[in-house]
Amino acid sequence: MNTALPLLLTREHLEPAYGRRCRVEGRYEIMPFENKKGRVFVHWPVVVLNDGTSILLNSFWQHKNGRSADERTELVGSRVQIEGVLHREPPTDAYSQNVAIPTVSPVEFVWSDLPE
Numbered sequence: 001m002n003t004a005l006p007l008l009l010t011r012e013h014l015e016p017a018y019g020r021r022c023r024v025e026g027r028y029e030i031m032p033f034e035n036k037k038g039r040v041f042v043h044w045p046v047v048v049l050n051d052g053t054s055i056l057l058n059s060f061w062q063h064k065n066g067r068s069a070d071e072r073t074e075l076v077g078s079r080v081q082i083e084g085v086l087h088r089e090p091p092t093d094a095y096s097q098n099v100a101i102p103t104v105s106p107v108e109f110v111w112s113d114l115p116e
Contacts, residue, residue, distance in 0.1 A: 001109070001111055007023045008022055010049050010050050011053040016052075017086045019087070022085075023083050026055070027078070028046075028047060028048075028049075028075040028076060028077070029048050029054075030076060031044060033045045043066060044057070044067075044068055045072065047080060049084055049091060055103065056090055057082060057105040058105045058107055060090060069116075075112050078112050079112075079116050080112045082110055082111075083107070084113075085106065086102060087104075089100060089102075094110060
């Protein structure tokens with residue numbers, strides 16, 4: 001764990017960290033995402049910060065069958081710390097839709113032995 005990197009715990013910590021390597025700490029969850037028609041098209045890992053802000057882990061545009069290849073179901077509900085680069089939205093490709101959710105991509109490390 002690189003303690004020299006900024007530690008983000010709430011939405012107010014995000015702005016100065018966009019585009020930089022940082023640590024994000026919160027509760028690991030799998031969140032459903034809906035398309036414009038209101039149908040769930042993917043379930044994806046997020047870290048939920050102390051204030052309820054969700055941070056997407058990597059981009060969901062490269063999913064297989066609506067799931068992440070990096071999903072860690074054993075961590076759901078656990079307090080984790082993620083290290084990687086924070087973006088304002090998921091990295092996209094030519095077929096992606098606009099989605100405004102802060103995203104850590106690439107995720108470089110995941111620590112899960114944190115006290116609650």
